[in-house]
Amino acid sequence: MKHVYSRLGSVFGAIALLATATPAFSQSPHTVVSNDGTEVAPAEASPGTGSATSSAPSPGPSRVTEQALVTEGVFLDAESRAEFQRLAALPDGGEYGVRTRPGAIETIIGPDTRERLYTINYPTRAKVLITFTGGRCSGVMIGPNTVATAGHCVHTGGPGGAFRPVASFRIYPGRDGAASPYGFCTARTLFTVVGWAGASNEEFDYGAVKLNCNVGNVVGWFGMTTANPTLFPTVVGGYPGDKPLTQWQGSDRVRALSVRQAFYRNDTFGGMSGSAVWYDIAGPYMFGIHAYGLHGAGNHAVFNHGVRLIAAVFNNLLAWRNAP
Amino acid sequence: MRPFQLSLCLCLIIGTGWCAHPSGPDRPVSGGSGSSTAQQHTEGVAGQITNEDGSAVEGASVLAAPLDPGGPAIPEIAIVSYAMGRYQWPLRAGRYSITVVADGYQRGSKEVAVKAAEITTLDFVLARDRRTHALSPTIREL
Numbered sequence: 001m002k003h004v005y006s007r008l009g010s011v012f013g014a015i016a017l018l019a020t021a022t023p024a025f026s027q028s029p030h031t032v033v034s035n036d037g038t039e040v041a042p043a044e045a046s047p048g049t050g051s052a053t054s055s056a057p058s059p060g061p062s063r064v065t066e067q068a069l070v071t072e073g074v075f076l077d078a079e080s081r082a083e084f085q086r087l088a089a090l091p092d093g094g095e096y097g098v099r100t101r102p103g104a105i106e107t108i109i110g111p112d113t114r115e116r117l118y119t120i121n122y123p124t125r126a127k128v129l130i131t132f133t134g135g136r137c138s139g140v141m142i143g144p145n146t147v148a149t150a151g152h153c154v155h156t157g158g159p160g161g162a163f164r165p166v167a168s169f170r171i172y173p174g175r176d177g178a179a180s181p182y183g184f185c186t187a188r189t190l191f192t193v194v195g196w197a198g199a200s201n202e203e204f205d206y207g208a209v210k211l212n213c214n215v216g217n218v219v220g221w222f223g224m225t226t227a228n229p230t231l232f233p234t235v236v237g238g239y240p241g242d243k244p245l246t247q248w249q250g251s252d253r254v255r256a257l258s259v260r261q262a263f264y265r266n267d268t269f270g271g272m273s274g275s276a277v278w279y280d281i282a283g284p285y286m287f288g289i290h291a292y293g294l295h296g297a298g299n300h301a302v303f304n305h306g307v308r309l310i311a312a313v314f315n316n317l318l319a320w321r322n323a324p
Numbered sequence: 325m326r327p328f329q330l331s332l333c334l335c336l337i338i339g340t341g342w343c344a345h346p347s348g349p350d351r352p353v354s355g356g357s358g359s360s361t362a363q364q365h366t367e368g369v370a371g372q373i374t375n376e377d378g379s380a381v382e383g384a385s386v387l388a389a390p391l392d393p394g395g396p397a398i399p400e401i402a403i404v405s406y407a408m409g410r411y412q413w414p415l416r417a418g419r420y421s422i423t424v425v426a427d428g429y430q431r432g433s434k435e436v437a438v439k440a441a442e443i444t445t446l447d448f449v450l451a452r453d454r455r456t457h458a459l460s461p462t463i464r465e466l
Binding site: 131133134135136150152153156202205239241242244268270272291295296301 | 366385388389390394395396397399402403404406412414425
């Protein structure tokens, strides 16, 4: 009998141990995780207009120079320098768009209305191509050395998932085809949250890349806002996998909202994960991060979508941006 | 109580899912250098992309679209072939259309059924696109 009590004691002991060993079950899904254990507490957001909070965009200097890029720690090779000179020679305001031919796959809704963008100007130069072993994504500068992107671009997500190999990351601001006019940077730290890394929950599919350079001081960065985006126009631009490393964007408006996600009909494609969902109001303000095409049912089946910048998301992005 | 007995108790109490991840789903996530998608996931599609000459095609985008109604969410990442033209796409069990896009080649597309806890092999042989840079965007300065 004593033996039975001992076993029961062991079981209850195990339950008690389990209860203390799994505090993260009650963790907020927005709890930050990083590839190297870097801990970052959510920042206190500055009050903006109304009930929303916002962080201002920065266009960077009006004239970008090679010297400025080098000073900020950007890698520039001969090809990048030549392309930089070519783009610099284009007329100011050189965002030339062209509609692609209709008929594509996956998340092109109706005719393909994506437009190609040159990257000479802000804010196109503040959007980035992210490459790593085995994949590519898009992202957007949100500070001197921080890129916002989708969580799955930095971590494969869920049990059995892992951070993507940080050493393989290359971040190309304003990449334009074969050339990188603003060079590239490597990654120092990858961030996402428990809701993505632990559970693959698409409602928490956001993250960030901390860079080994301060290229944002040159190419600028996007603003962010938690404003309720009902009926907002939506611009989604990034680096679709069916195009040769060029930047493309589509325009639409917010079609539906859930508590944590925004839905729109902008044409997107694999590779555009991590693109800012933004609109222009005295500068580019991001209010979402694109991550998914059509799947499942309901709004998910008819609209492309991504995480909204609700307060918890905004605060984490701000904390990642402000982290040393 | 020996550690093994403790683990056994915990497994019996909360199920085998926890046992597969001994440190629990709340474990700290760190050590990003060196781990890759395929090393961590046990189901999905993997294969090699070559051209008609048998040469590896690196840098091709591999795109997945669900075929089952109400299929799972697929992130809009561009999975890209790397050394030796190999690629790895972690996907949940289900039916998918896999499309390969590479500059200078015609698109390749196949349907595949991914089974639970299995990596399904799916290779592609891409035909050259006789049109010059068919996938390159045509730029028209406005």
